[in-house]
Amino acid sequence: MSIKNITCIGAGYVGGPTMAVIALKCPKIKITVVDSNSSKIDKWNGPIDNIPVYEPGLSDIIKKTRNKNLFFSPNIKSGIESAEMIFMAVNTPTKQIGEGAGMAADLKYVEACAKDIAKFSKNNKIVIEKSTLPVRTAEKIKDILKKNSKVEFEVLSNPEFLAEGTAINDLFKSDRVLIGGDNTKSGKKAIKSLVEIYEKWIPKEKILTTNVWSSELSKLASNAFLAQRISSINSLSAICEKSGADIDELSKAIGMDHRIGPHFLKASVGFGGSCFKKDILNLVYISRSYGLDEVADYWESVIKINDFQKNRFVKKISSVFNNNLKNKKILILGWAFKANTNDSRESASIYVTEKLHNLGAIIDIYDPMVSSSKVFSDIELFWKFNFDKSRINFVRTLPKSTYQYDIAAILTEWEDFKEIDYGNTEVFDGRNILKNKKITNYYEI
Numbered sequence: 332m333s334i335k336n337i338t339c340i341g342a343g344y345v346g347g348p349t350m351a352v353i354a355l356k357c358p359k360i361k362i363t364v365v366d367s368n369s370s371k372i373d374k375w376n377g378p379i380d381n382i383p384v385y386e387p388g389l390s391d392i393i394k395k396t397r398n399k400n401l402f403f404s405p406n407i408k409s410g411i412e413s414a415e416m417i418f419m420a421v422n423t424p425t426k427q428i429g430e431g432a433g434m435a436a437d438l439k440y441v442e443a444c445a446k447d448i449a450k451f452s453k454n455n456k457i458v459i460e461k462s463t464l465p466v467r468t469a470e471k472i473k474d475i476l477k478k479n480s481k482v483e484f485e486v487l488s489n490p491e492f493l494a495e496g497t498a499i500n501d502l503f504k505s506d507r508v509l510i511g512g513d514n515t516k517s518g519k520k521a522i523k524s525l526v527e528i529y530e531k532w533i534p535k536e537k538i539l540t541t542n543v544w545s546s547e548l549s550k551l552a553s554n555a556f557l558a559q560r561i562s563s564i565n566s567l568s569a570i571c572e573k574s575g576a577d578i579d580e581l582s583k584a585i586g587m588d589h590r591i592g593p594h595f596l597k598a599s600v601g602f603g604g605s606c607f608k609k610d611i612l613n614l615v616y617i618s619r620s621y622g623l624d625e626v627a628d629y630w631e632s633v634i635k636i637n638d639f640q641k642n643r644f645v646k647k648i649s650s651v652f653n654n655n656l657k658n659k660k661i662l663i664l665g666w667a668f669k670a671n672t673n674d675s676r677e678s679a680s681i682y683v684t685e686k687l688h689n690l691g692a693i694i695d696i697y698d699p700m701v702s703s704s705k706v707f708s709d710i711e712l713f714w715k716f717n718f719d720k721s722r723i724n725f726v727r728t729l730p731k732s733t734y735q736y737d738i739a740a741i742l743t744e745w746e747d748f749k750e751i752d753y754g755n756t757e758v759f760d761g762r763n764i765l766k767n768k769k770i771t772n773y774y775e776i
C-alpha cells in the first residue's frame with residue numbers, strides 16, 4: 332500500500348524533527364503532527380525562530396515544508412481519522428509511582444495514544460512505535476487496540492536513533508533504520524509500506540527488518556552500549572587522575588583499535604539527556620523481572636559510575652578550596668545536557684550546580700540556548716524548591732572573561748566557551764574542551 336497520509340502523535344524532540352525530514356523527503360505524503368500540548372503546537376506553527384526544538388538545520392526544513400505537506404495540529408481525533416499510518420512518538424519517562432517506580436518505563440502516554448487510535452479509527456491502520464519501549468510492548472498495544480476497536484491494526488516497531496544536536500544529519504544519513512514487524516502476510520505488507528518511505532533517501536542495505544521484539548530490545552541495547560562506553564572511559568579517568576596517565580591519550584590509544592573504534596570515548600562529567608538513564612533503568616528492570624539479577628547488576632553499574640563521576644567533579648572543585656565553598660563565586664557554563672540543543676533533561680549541570688549551591692557557593696549560570704525560565708523551572712523541580720534564590724543568577728550573554736569569579740565550571744561542550752578569557756580563575760573543565768588552551772589553574776575531569 333502506498334502511504335499518502337501520515338499522522339505522528341507527539342510533537343517533541345523526536346516527533347518534530349523526524350516528521351519534518353520525512354515531509355522533506357516525501358513531498359507527496361501529507362504529514363500531520365498532533366500533540367495534546369496545544370501551546371507546543373502553537374509554537375510549531377509560530378515564528379520560525381521560536382519553534383519548540385532547537386536543532387541545527389531544523390528551522391530551514393520547517394520553512395520549506397510547513398503548511399505545504401507538513402502540518403502541526405492540536406486535533407488528535409482528525410489526525411487519527413485521516414491517516415493510514417500513525418507514528419507514536421510520545422514520551423516514555425521512568426515511572427514515578429506504582430509497580431516499578433524509579434526503574435520501569437511509564438507507558439501511560441503510549442497507552443493513552445493506543446486508546447485514542449482505537450477510539451477514532453474508522454478504517455484499518457498501521458501503527459508504529461517510534462517511542463523507545465520495553466521489549467514486548469507491542470503486545471500490550473495490540474491488546475488495547477483489539478479491545479477498543481473493530482478495525483484491523485498492524486503494529487510495527489521503528490525505534491529512533493537520532494541524537495540531539497545532530498538530529499537532522501542523523502535522520503538524513505542514518506547508520507541504520509530498524510523496522511520490526513510480524514512475519515505474517517499483513518505484517519510483511521505493513522513493513523513494506525514503511526520501507527518504501529525510508530527508501531526515498533536511505534540506502535536499501537541500511538534498512539534492517541527484524542521481528543518486533545528484536546527491534547524493541549535493540550533500541551534499549553544500543554543506548555545501553557553507548558552509555559556503557561562513556562561510563563567505562565569515565566571510570567578510567569578516575570584512575571588517570573591518581574596515576575598521572577592522561578585520559579585523552581588513553582581514549583586515543585584505545586579507540587585506534589578498529590575493533591573498539593574512536594567514538595563515545597570522551598571522558599566527561601557524566602552523560603545526561605532524556606534517554607540513557609531511563610533506558611538503562613528500564614533494561615535493569617526488565618532483567619530483574621526475568622530473574623536475571625547478574626545482568627541487571629551489570630547494567631546498573633553504568634548508572635552508578637555516571638553518578639560517581641558527577642560527585643567526583645563536585646569533590647574535585649571543593650577539595651581545591653579546602654572543602655569550603657561558602658560565598659565562592661562560581662560561573663556555571665552550560666545547562667543543556669550537550670551542545671547544540673536547548674534540552675536540559677537529566678543534564679549533569681542540574682545535579683552539579685545543586686551540590687555546589689548546597690556547599691554555600693554563589694552561582695551564575697550561562698547557557699546559549701536554554702532560557703532563564705527553563706533553568707529556574709528545572710531548579711524548582713529537581714531541587715524541590717529547596718534553594719536560596721539570592722545565590723543563583725542567570726547570565727544572559729556569553730561572558731567575555733571570568734575575572735570576577737573564583738571558579739568556572741564547564742558542564743556543556745558549547746564551542747563558545749573556548750573564546751572566554753579565563754585569566755586566573757580556577758577552571759574545572761567537565762568536558763575536556765579547553766585542554767590545549769594553556770589556561771592556568773586548569774582542572775580536567
Ligand code: NAD
Nearest residue numbers: 341342343344345366367368421422423440443462463491
Ligand atoms: P518529548 O517529551 O520531547 O515529546 C513527547 C510529546 O508527546 C510531548 O510534546 C507530549 O505533550 C506528547 N504527548 C504525550 N502523550 C500524548 C498523548 N497521549 N497524545 C498526544 N500527545 C502526547 O519526548 P521525545 O524526546 O520526543 O521522546 C519521545 C520518545 O522517543 C521517547 O520514548 C524517547 O525515549 C524516544 N527517543 C528520544 C530521543 C531524543 O533524543 N529525545 C531519541 C530517540 C528516541
Ligand code: UDX
Nearest residue numbers: 491492493494495595596597599602603604606668669
Ligand atoms: C542518545 C543516543 O546517542 C541516540 O542514538 C539515541 O537515539 C538517544 O540517546 P542523545 O542523548 O541525544 O542521544 O545524545 P548523545 O550524543 O548520545 O549524548 C548523551 C550524553 O553523553 C551527553 O551528555 C554527552 O555530552 C555525553 N557524552 C557523549 C560523553 O560524555 N562522552 C562521549 O564520548 C559522548
